[in-house]
Amino acid sequence: MSYAIPAFLPFFLAAIFAWVMPIKWRYALVLVPLINGLWLFFSGDPSAINVQLHIFELQIVKVDKLSLLFAYLFHIACFICLIYALHLKDKVQFVAGLAYAGSAIGAVFAGDFLTLFIFWELLALTSAFLVFARRTKASQSAGVRYLMIQILSGVALLVAAIMHYHDVGSLDIDFVGLGSVASYLFLFAFGIKAAFPFLHTWLTDAYPEATPVGTVFLSAFTTKVAIYMLARTFPGEDLLVYIGAAMTCFPIFYAVIENDLRKVLAYSLINQLGFMVCGIGIGTALALNGSVAHAFNDVIFKGLLFMTMGAVLTRVGHINGSDLGGLHKTMPKTTLFCIVGAASISAFPLFSGFVSKSMVMAAMIEAGHEYLWLMLLFASAGVFHHAGIKIPFFAFFAHDSGLRPKEAPTNMLVAMGIASVLCIAIGSYPDALYSLLPWENNYVAYDITHTLTQLQLLFFSALAFVWLNKQGLYPPELRSVNIDFEVVYRKGLPTLGHQFAKLANGTLNLLIKGKHAVTALIPDMNRNEDANSAALTLRMVIGFVLLAIIALITELMAL
Structure with a gap:
């Protein structure tokens, strides 16, 4: 039925x-x-x-x-x-x-x-x-x-x-x-x-x-x-390949220096979206299947990571990496679930991210975009750094912050457990997901080339993190505000709005003064003073309404 x-x-x-x-x-x-x-x-x-x-x-x-x-x-x-x-x-x-x-x-x-x-x-x-x-x-x-x-x-x-x-x-x-x-x-x-x-x-x-x-x-x-x-309306558009490649790379630099761990995950989400956009831009069956499969997996493993950080926020009251650490002692289950999410987003074999991200990577090579494939490889290493290592390390390990919060509420643990099981199940048995994909698919995730390449990438990325951290070269977790493009609409547009409001107000004052000057020079205009006053009043009302609208928009953008 x-x-x-x-x-x-x-x-x-x-x-x-x-x-x-x-x-x-x-x-x-x-x-x-x-x-x-x-x-x-x-x-x-x-x-x-x-x-x-x-x-x-x-x-x-x-x-x-x-x-x-x-x-x-x-x-x-x-x-x-x-x-x-x-x-x-x-x-x-x-x-x-x-x-x-x-x-x-x-x-x-x-x-x-x-x-x-x-x-x-x-x-x-x-x-x-x-x-x-x-x-x-x-x-x-x-x-x-x-x-x-x-x-x-x-x-x-x-x-x-x-x-x-x-x-x-x-x-x-x-x-x-x-x-x-x-x-x-x-x-x-x-x-x-x-x-x-x-x-x-x-x-x-x-x-x-x-x-x-x-x-x-x-x-x-x-x-x-x-x-x-995008997959329905713009498959195969080359522009999306370049947009997607940029999306995979630029968030890494923000995520590495960001202190708010949920904001780290927000940048990481943009990074993962970049892989999907790349696949849509390539437009082959393998690439499109990889994009929608990665979207499917991302909802689960990124949701899992946000759930673990939400549990920390619920119990601790803040989510700054500089003020966390040592939470594994009293939140061991949340820690374990976070590690599962980190392994999934980092595309470890037997976890869900591996079976979908590798499809996009393979499609990029098949399409002849070797230098863009290198960008995706760099982005994969970066994701392991900021989401696979940084999130669990600074939240649950690193230095001991002295915080001893209770474990997450039971319902949160159940939700995180379901997501963790799905991450492992899809990663271990990808054919269950592959059978639902819209386009013809004969991709095999676990061949020697894909598996060894990814393991090597993860190993050397982990080695780089350990070395940088030991040498004191890894960006520390600092209480700071990082400036992104939002400064344009949070600072630039309000400033422009204020300047425009001043210009409009000055122009209106100039018109009013000009009217009085002309009235004084031409006596005949005094006969129509009532009409002129009415017209002036109407112009002033219109001007003030426009200024009010400008001021409202300016204040909203300045919030």
Whole structure:
């Protein structure tokens, strides 16, 4: 029997349920992604759902192997996240998390750009509450900036969809390719959510300020929906290969010197997205399979790492590497789960990252991009340094900070345990994941070349870390603020706004003085003083409204 209802609908209904029912019923929410996911998996492909809207036929649900793979992934992610959140008594996070997951599932099943736009904006709105829910001044400011940038992505998507409809006469989501103004607007919209270089700072700004549970939710959905859309609309575009290669490399330098360990993971997330973008740009079956397989694995192992750091934040109250260390003594289970996540993201054999990242690396060589392959190799070594070693080392080992917090709550441990089992299971038996991939696949992960190359890379990277650390050359964990491109909109734009406001105010004053001077020189104008005063008043009101708008935008950007 085919799945007949929209897969996103139960999540929105559950969000309403979570809002109106007593918080003690939160345990029942875990059943929503579990039952819905199992039904989706075993009942066959969902039925297509089309709705006629004036002259447009909206494809609310359109199904193929690519959308199904991401739908399965988002059900798994939501299930783990809800278990991780069970210790909370905050309705906002449950409501926002469920609606956020439903929006992501709706986006991957959308068959046209107008339907996608609706879920695209719902993704922005629902996810912002996971940042606001921390209820600190920093999180409120970061949430406002996050929401503004996400809405910008939605506006770009809508404008691109309108232009695309004008060009081709269809809103169907299909291969777009680069070559028109609309296509570059699509790339800009998707690039914001995929954290392209210079468009990435919303991620490193907002994710570390979200709640411990909120960051785990955030790491799973927004960026992966963007990867899904890039794979559907821009496969084989060479530009993405170079963008992806840049994404794999530049975050390493920030991650190595960053003190906030959740921010380290945020930069690491951009690094992993770069591998996916590279695979989409190459466009071969091997590369595309590698990208979506790595997206699948990244949700689980990056979520696991964010969960371990969230557990530390919950028990200790801060997450700065300079003030942690020695936590393995009282948080041994969390330490073990962190090591599993670190081994997975570092692509150790028998862990999930190895069986997907190597697909992209192999596809890069096959495509003849040898120097870009070297960049990915450098990025792989860098990821091992900042996520595979730095995160567990400085959080749980390193110097003894004297902190002796309790082990993470049981529900957090269960969620981390499920993610750890999946990391090891996929890494040990990759055919289970490979069978779900959308394109034909005959890749064998565990051949001698791939395995030995990766082991050598990991061994020499570990040796370099130990040597640098012993010599005192490894960047220490310092209480500092690292400047990224966000300084443009956090400092540059407000400054520009203030200057523009001063210019506008000066121009308005000049016009007023000019009016009085002309009135004094021409007596006849005095006869129409009432009319002139009314016109002047109207101009002043318009001017003050414009200044108020400018001031509002300036203050929002300065938050």
